[in-house]
Amino acid sequence: MELSERKLRILQAIIGDFISSAEPVGSRTLSKNHDMGLSPATIRNEMSDLEDMGYLTHPHASAGRVPSDKAYRLYVDEMMKTHDIPEELKQRISEELGTDAAPDEVAKKAAEILSDMTNMISFAITPSGRESKLLYVNVLPVADRTVVIMIVTDDGKINNTAVRLTTDYTPENLELMSKVMTHNLKGKTVNDILTMNMVQTLETDLRSLASLPQTVIPSFMQTLEKMLDSNLYMEGYSKVFSLPEYSETDKAKEILSLVEKKDHLTNVLVNRDDGLVITIGDENSDDMKDMALITADYRVNGKLVGKLGVLGPKRMRYGEISSVIKYLTDNINRSFEITGDEDDADKEATGAPEETEFEL
């Protein structure tokens, strides 16, 4: 059998109705609401065909029809329209994301806005530092026997850890240490430094600094490890209660427990393809088989990838939500692309970079 023009129109109407009502849609109501010049009986016949073709299902004998995963997929691929973003939302986005804040702040804000707009659970993960390149390392004095290791990477993140030493330091020690570490590690990715055993080399180079490296290097490595993690920000989890599919406590519990496993969720998001990705029902992993997930990536400095997403029932306003996500990520990308003039003058300062490609 073939998907005639008319079948398509009927299918689209059913999907549309079901998305907004969450009730199985019957032939009679459909013919009333959409006045497509067909009697309920005709529509019934078409519906029956559509069911045979796998686009519709029947919760039970005397209920209306519900779109199948296949139908949603068709809808998303062929029938979905992009929506314009209301002016006030644009305004809000530019206000709250406009300033060049830290990646973490941006992710959090974006998740908030997304949840407000879509009335669903939304989240954002910040980029993993895995592929970010070291710009420079600085070991700074803070107090007696306490120093701070500061690591700056090319994605605009600044990471620091305080380290308590077992021996005294001299400012010259630290300065030298900063220089040696920066010189050896500059341009390498965090991942590289952690996997290739760079520590060996470093420790050799720093042997002259007596016992200092013994306490500083491990902390340095720990800080790097922390930079591998993505942070997950989530918003709007109490919104599920207003959706009929989660009116039963078990269902609500299901989605909320899922979403509380932050590590798992982060994993799912990290492993997703880039670009705007929509997965529906069966296309998801087992624990999301009756949900839909829409995500898009955003980039910091054109390379590191964070993700923004919305999770909810398959009955989703795919068009609107993807438009909003798209708009948001585009906006974030733009705000992180603002690049200053790059007149690589060679500054010589304590542990300062000799040449950089820093963009914020």
Next chain:
Amino acid sequence: MELSERKLRILQAIIGDFISSAEPVGSRTLSKNHDMGLSPATIRNEMSDLEDMGYLTHPHASAGRVPSDKAYRLYVDEMMKTHDIPEELKQRISEELGTDAAPDEVAKKAAEILSDMTNMISFAITPSGRESKLLYVNVLPVADRTVVIMIVTDDGKINNTAVRLTTDYTPENLELMSKVMTHNLKGKTVNDILTMNMVQTLETDLRSLASLPQTVIPSFMQTLEKMLDSNLYMEGYSKVFSLPEYSETDKAKEILSLVEKKDHLTNVLVNRDDGLVITIGDENSDDMKDMALITADYRVNGKLVGKLGVLGPKRMRYGEISSVIKYLTDNINRSFEITGDEDDADKEATGAPEETEFEL
């Protein structure tokens, strides 16, 4: 009427039973379960008295009795026992909180442990930086026209923000700037700096650095403002579903929406008295009238106050939960008290502190 020894015993039994079953407890079951040598009829009479005295209520004519807020209060004040912490929990706490991590990490971990142990929603707020004293300020070169302002305070927090400048800097500029700012602001609290208009003075002192301060000072103030905020970490919100009082969706929604208003919750916690505080039912603000909240503060460097708390139904295992919270906060306090030797040698390094009282 007076609370006889026997009435107390009966009341205690009722509260105990209700806490573990969540069902109104009747005279018959009580006499069975506790074998206190009294017939149901006698117990009924006593119950009736207890009801007259305001310790029990009656959901409806033929239901068992339920403790009133007044009863819980009595229980908490007079009958509650402290519990020993199981060895394995102690172990876990010392493992996960033992290392001297950053305050934020500690708060997060503590909330996790607390939620695991109590099976309730738990949270932790990190101390506001309001009262932390500036140790020193360092303005560091990162790239062309990009510097990082780094602020170190006496509570072990290190805060930094990247700033894009409109003009070029020289390392000497920055060094001088760091020194002037540190000299002027050292020992002052974040709050003081923000309220007393210190900026004026600073800008005058820094006039020699031409246009640099114009871009750096505002960012500096912004960073300080960020330090005023407490962070709220929350865990275990999907646990509410296993509690009978939240089996209805509205009830679950109620508590989860409450808990999603992070700002509000932070406020409630911040404004609470220090020490172990238990508030029950009516003692809470309007939106928590049928819940109980247990909190305790923890200190960083003996002064800054963070809070740890558990929120749930009034039917709470007050004894166990307070014991765990107590143990946790004691532990955190201890881990933040470890103070290194303080042999104030005067180190002269780039922007290094001239004298310090840094404790980690």
Next chain:
DNA sequence: TATTAGCACTCTGTCTGTTTGAGTGCTAAT
């Protein structure tokens, strides 16, 4: 006089049967 047994009464929750409404599928008429 305090305690207890006994009994009538009350309320909730569950179970069952009935009705109603929305829907389908099929067939026969258009």
Next chain:
DNA sequence: ATTAGCACTCAAACAGACAGAGTGCTAATA
């Protein structure tokens, strides 16, 4: 090819019956 009509199905809403757990009161008891 389309549609009207009709029998049939199922879920949800409703009402009545019943069991269970409880109370309160009264009268008997130690």
